[in-house]
Amino acid sequence: MILLNIVLLLGGHIFNELREGKISEIKEIADLLRRLLREGNRIVVVAGGGLLAREYISISEKLGATKAVQDIIGIEATRLNAMVLISALFDISYPYVPSSYEEAVKGLDSKGLVIMGGIAPAQSTDAVAAIMAELIRADILVKASEKGGVYERDPKEDPNARKYDRMTYDELERIILEKKFLPGKYDLLDHLALLVLKRSNIPLAIVPPDAESIERALKGEVIGTLVRF
Numbered sequence: 001m002i003l004l005n006i007v008l009l010l011g012g013h014i015f016n017e018l019r020e021g022k023i024s025e026i027k028e029i030a031d032l033l034r035r036l037l038r039e040g041n042r043i044v045v046v047a048g049g050g051l052l053a054r055e056y057i058s059i060s061e062k063l064g065a066t067k068a069v070q071d072i073i074g075i076e077a078t079r080l081n082a083m084v085l086i087s088a089l090f091d092i093s094y095p096y097v098p099s100s101y102e103e104a105v106k107g108l109d110s111k112g113l114v115i116m117g118g119i120a121p122a123q124s125t126d127a128v129a130a131i132m133a134e135l136i137r138a139d140i141l142v143k144a145s146e147k148g149g150v151y152e153r154d155p156k157e158d159p160n161a162r163k164y165d166r167m168t169y170d171e172l173e174r175i176i177l178e179k180k181f182l183p184g185k186y187d188l189l190d191h192l193a194l195l196v197l198k199r200s201n202i203p204l205a206i207v208p209p210d211a212e213s214i215e216r217a218l219k220g221e222v223i224g225t226l227v228r229f
Contacts, residue, residue: 005139006218007043007045007140007141008043008044008142009046009048009143009145010029010048012050012052013146014029015047015050016050016052019051026085030085030088030089031211036218037092037112042112042136043108043112043114044116044133044138045085045114045115046116046132047078049077049078049117052080053077057070067122071118075117078118079118081117086115089115092112093113093114094110097115097117126193127190127193129143130202140205140217143206144213146209147206148208148213149164149206149208151164152164166225166226166227167227168228169194169227172189172194172227176190176194188206203227204227204228205224205225205227206224206227
């Protein structure tokens with residue numbers, strides 16, 4: 001594998017099974033990260049919030065919290081998920097969850113692997129991953145998510161919906177602009193993330209949430225959907 005600057009965005013779905021004591025998927029991803037680092041790649045991992053974030057955001061909303069406070073609660077959930085993954089890689093990764101982009105870059109420079117969550121209210125982990133990709137001049141951003149690609153319609157509602165193997169950022173933008181994003185519910189890719197990736201011409205691979213799919217995408221295979229100019 002050619003040495004790469006990689007940003008890996010792990011959708012919150014990947015962390016949901018941890019709540020039931022199932023650790024096999026996250027362990028396989030940790031093992032992949034270990035191999036990638038050993039091969040000389042530099043990796044930033046951004047963890048989503050998943051059910052943990054959504055549940056606590058919902059509770060805070062019922063208690064009267066503002067959207068900004070809901071965002072902060074969601075950020076803390078992503079940071080907890082990031083810390084769980086760090087615990088599996090503590091001997092080789094930057095040992096803290098960065099609280100700023102500057103700290104994340106310093107952590108990457110010192111260890112070659114940094115794992116983080118959200119950073120600021122009104123900014124999804126999609127946006128965090130895209131900004132980090134721009135900061136480190138990433139060769140690719142891989143988003144591992146439950147949908148595993150971009151579809152013409154929601155595949156949960158229409159099992160026959162066509163998946164796009166390849167598309168341009170302009171085509172993806174048209175789909176995203178039809179969506180509505182709320183705290184803890186960023187689904188496909190938020191608009192800020194798209195704009196950042198588009199202006200820096202960083203390829204985006206949206207893939208299924210498993211280690212094998214992530215690794216195949218990094219090897220250049222079209223898994224899920226590949227987005228570029």
